[in-house]
Amino acid sequence: MKLAQRLVQLGILIAVLAAWYALTLPGRVNPILLPPPGPVFHDFGVLLTTRSIWPDLLVTIYEWVVAFAVGAAAGCIVGYLVSLTPYTVRVLDPLLAGFYSVPAILLFPLYLLFFGLGPASKIAIGMTIAFFPVALNTIAGLGLVNRGYVTAARSMGASELQLFSTVMLPAALPVVLTGFRLGGIIAFMTILGCEMISSLSGLGHRIVELGENMEPTQMFANIIFAVLLAVAINVGVSFAEARGQRWAR
Amino acid sequence: MIRIEGVGHAFGEAGNPRRVVALESTTFEVARGELLCLIGPSGCGKSTLLNVIGGLATPSTGRVTIDGQAVKGPSPQKVAFVFQDNTLFPWRTVIDNVKLGMVYQGVPKSEHDDRARESLQAVGLMEFADHYPAQLSGGMKQRAQLARALGLRTEILLMDEPFAALDEQTRMVLGEDLSVLLAKTGKTIVFVTHSLVEAVFLADRVAVLTARPGKIKTIINVDEGHPRKSDFMTSPKLGALRNELYELLHDEIRKTVR
Numbered sequence: 001m002k003l004a005q006r007l008v009q010l011g012i013l014i015a016v017l018a019a020w021y022a023l024t025l026p027g028r029v030n031p032i033l034l035p036p037p038g039p040v041f042h043d044f045g046v047l048l049t050t051r052s053i054w055p056d057l058l059v060t061i062y063e064w065v066v067a068f069a070v071g072a073a074a075g076c077i078v079g080y081l082v083s084l085t086p087y088t089v090r091v092l093d094p095l096l097a098g099f100y101s102v103p104a105i106l107l108f109p110l111y112l113l114f115f116g117l118g119p120a121s122k123i124a125i126g127m128t129i130a131f132f133p134v135a136l137n138t139i140a141g142l143g144l145v146n147r148g149y150v151t152a153a154r155s156m157g158a159s160e161l162q163l164f165s166t167v168m169l170p171a172a173l174p175v176v177l178t179g180f181r182l183g184g185i186i187a188f189m190t191i192l193g194c195e196m197i198s199s200l201s202g203l204g205h206r207i208v209e210l211g212e213n214m215e216p217t218q219m220f221a222n223i224i225f226a227v228l229l230a231v232a233i234n235v236g237v238s239f240a241e242a243r244g245q246r247w248a249r
Numbered sequence: 250m251i252r253i254e255g256v257g258h259a260f261g262e263a264g265n266p267r268r269v270v271a272l273e274s275t276t277f278e279v280a281r282g283e284l285l286c287l288i289g290p291s292g293c294g295k296s297t298l299l300n301v302i303g304g305l306a307t308p309s310t311g312r313v314t315i316d317g318q319a320v321k322g323p324s325p326q327k328v329a330f331v332f333q334d335n336t337l338f339p340w341r342t343v344i345d346n347v348k349l350g351m352v353y354q355g356v357p358k359s360e361h362d363d364r365a366r367e368s369l370q371a372v373g374l375m376e377f378a379d380h381y382p383a384q385l386s387g388g389m390k391q392r393a394q395l396a397r398a399l400g401l402r403t404e405i406l407l408m409d410e411p412f413a414a415l416d417e418q419t420r421m422v423l424g425e426d427l428s429v430l431l432a433k434t435g436k437t438i439v440f441v442t443h444s445l446v447e448a449v450f451l452a453d454r455v456a457v458l459t460a461r462p463g464k465i466k467t468i469i470n471v472d473e474g475h476p477r478k479s480d481f482m483t484s485p486k487l488g489a490l491r492n493e494l495y496e497l498l499h500d501e502i503r504k505t506v507r
Contacts, residue, residue, distance in 0.1 A: 152336035155305055156353040156401065157325030166349060170340045 035217040043221035053206070053225060060191065060203040063119045064233075067126025068187050072180055075131045079138025079176075093139055100132035108194050117200050126191045130183035137179025141172030174245040181237045188233055192226060203229070251279040251302060251405065251437065255311030257462075258297050270462040271297050274310060277456060277465055281404075284431065284438040284475075286448040288494065289458030289466075290505040295441045296409050298463075302439060303328050303407045315405065325354045329398035333410040335390045337382040343393045344369060344378040347400045354401050368399040371430060388419040395427075399434070406431075408440045412447065424450055425479060432475035445498070449490045450482060457497045460504040466497060 017037060023029050024036035047053050082092045108125050115121040145168055153167050195204025203226050210219035256275050261268035272294030279285045287295045300306035302313050304323045313320040315327055329350075337346045347365040356364065369375045372392040382390055391411050398406055412420040424447055431438060442448050448455045449471060457466045471490060473481060481487055 146336075148332060148334045148336040149338060151305060152330065152332060153353060155303060155323050155325065155328075155330045156350045156397075157323060157355065158353040162353060166352075167338065170338070173340075 032214065032216055035220055039217045040220040040224070043218050044224055047218075047221050047225060053203075053222065056201055056203050056206045057225075057229075059119060059201045060195065063122040063126060063191050063202065064188050067123045067191060068130050068184050070123075071127035071130030071187060072134045072183055074127070075134025075179065075183065076138050076176070078131075079135040080142065082135070083139050083142040089139060089143060093136070096132060096136055096139075100136060104129040104132075104190065105193065108197065112198055117198055119202070122191045122194050122199065122202065125194050126187040129190045130187040133182040133186070134176070134179040137175050137182075138172065141175030141179075142168055144175065145171040174241075177241045177244045181241050184237045185230075185234060188230060192230075250281050250316060251439070252314045253277050253279075253298070253302065253311070254314065256298065256301055256308045256313060257310040258294060258301065258306065259309045272308075273462040273464040275464050276311075277468065279437060279439055281437055282435050283453045284440060284451055286452035286455045287439065287441045287458060288443070288445065288448045288455055288498065289463055290460045290498070290502045291443075292461045292505060293458045293463030293501075294461065295458060295463070299407050299409050299439060299441050303330055305330075325401065325403070327403055328405045328407060329401040329403040331391070331394050331398050331406065331408040331411045333413050335382065335387075335394065335414075337390060337393055337397070339382050342379050342381055343374060343385070343396075346382070346393065347397045350397045350401050364400050364402070365396075368396040369393075371399055372396045373426070386419075387415050388423055391415065391423065404437055406436045406438045408438065410441050410443065413443060420444070420447065421482070425477070425482075427451065428478075429476040445491050445494045446482075446487070448494065449487050450477060455490075455494065457494065458501075460501045466501070469493060469497075 020034075020037050024031060024034055082088045082096075104125060107128060108121070111121040111124045115124055149167050149171060150163065153163055158166070191202075192204040195202035196208045199205040203222070207219055207222045207226065210216075210222060254276055256272065257270070258272040259268055259270045271292070275298065287298060289295055297306060301308045302320065304320045315324065337343070338349065341349060344365050347368055348361045351361050351364060366375065366378070369378055372395050374389060374392050374396060377385060377389060377393075382393065385393065394411070412423055415423065428451060440448075440451060442451075452471050454468050454470055456468045458464065459466045469490065473486065
């Protein structure tokens with residue numbers, strides 16, 4: 001069953017590759033616009049062996065790690081503070097949800113002026129965008145804690161601190177972790193995008209630069225690398241999320 | 250000994266048209282080592298009364314004393330609860346749930362393991378000590394909740410319809426096991442139930458409450474030693490008492506179900 005699903009997924013990927021190959025046969029799409037898969041994978045191999053991508057990769061990873069760590073930590077703290085009273089939840093939760101629905105990328109020109117073309121502006125935008133899903137999910141997670149658990153803990157003499165650390169926190173954790181996953185992934189996507197818009201370094205910057213220099217084969221090789229990195233991050237955070245929720249099954 | 254002195258409870262402020270008087274001034278006593286069942290129609294304040302005894306709710310009028318001391322809040326050293334809903338923490342294994350109660354209560358850490366194993370043994374759940382609650386059946390979850398309460402080693406046990414969510418066959422078995430277990434421990438127990446048979450089977454005395462606003466209508470003595478086995482379940486004595494309870498409750502239930 002599981003194997004059959006994997007085979008279908010693999011089949012679709014192979015079909016996409018085959019279509020790519022078919023489109024780039026002589027006389028079809030111009031190789032400047034769509035280079036054939038063979039040379040692209042060759043360049044991808046070169047990129048891995050020469051490690052020429054290393055400096056740009058480090059910049060992007062650094063921006064993402066700092067942005068995510070600070071944004072998620074701020075989201076947890078603000079989410080917790082808001083969840084303390086029903087009043088603050090009623091007033092502030094819709095406000096946060098409203099800000100979350102505004103595309104954070106609108107702030108990027110502002111951040112460029114504030115923080116310059118370097119990593120700082122990408123960290124700022126990544127932080128902003130990671131903050132909201134974490135804050136909103138923290139509020140939701142703490143708000144959904146079964147009242148019965150709290151009553152039971154109180155009846156057994158739990159202190160306020162024990163109530164938080166042994167009931168509220170573990171009960172809210174699955175929902176908070178989902179916020180982490182969302183925040184982590186959209187922060188990565190946004191950072192990559194902003195590197196493409198205005199930057200001096202980073203994976204996104206490198207991809208745009210190769211395109212502008214008319215190096216489509218190398219550009220595609222770098223795009224494949226970025227896609228694989230995004231997949232790796234997704235798998236990584238999903239795994240962490242599942243670990244945190246394993247008791248639920 | 251538990252004394253309930255003129256305890257009444259209302260939800261909502263005085264003068265509010267939506268104010269609901271759940272419980273009218275109620276006075277009775279529960280003797281040491283006695284199992285008293287509270288039975289009555291839905292909404293008559295049985296659970297409220299239990300929460301007041303355990304210090305989880307503050308009564309609008311009157312007070313509860315345990316061994317002469319007024320109850321002002323949860324008293325984990327004296328009182329343990331078993332709730333109707335499963336309140337085991339799903340992120341902890343069964344044995345860790347039992348131990349957590351002791352952490353809250355302030356039991357020295359060195360005693361946790363022995364005490365937790367002893368209470369799991371008592372409810373027959375030792376094999377499932379390392380399971381998560383989601384892996385247990387409804388009946389086993391309630392046994393685990395009982396183990397958590399027993400681990401606290403309180404003199405008083407308050408049980409709020411602990412078997413209400415279970416099927417009848419499971420209830421019967423759990424009821425028999427409970428009778429055996431409680432005969433050994435000699436705890437003072439207040440047990441809220443909807444089931445007439447369960448009340449007669451388990452209780453030393455059954456307190457019948459009226460429809461809302463609830464007050465004690467009468468208290469019947471069961472007068473049968475513990476532990477009670479399945480032959481008591483089928484005895485004419487239990488049948489007669491069950492019928493007596495039915496007569497007492499019938500009119501009250503009619504008032505609430507229209």
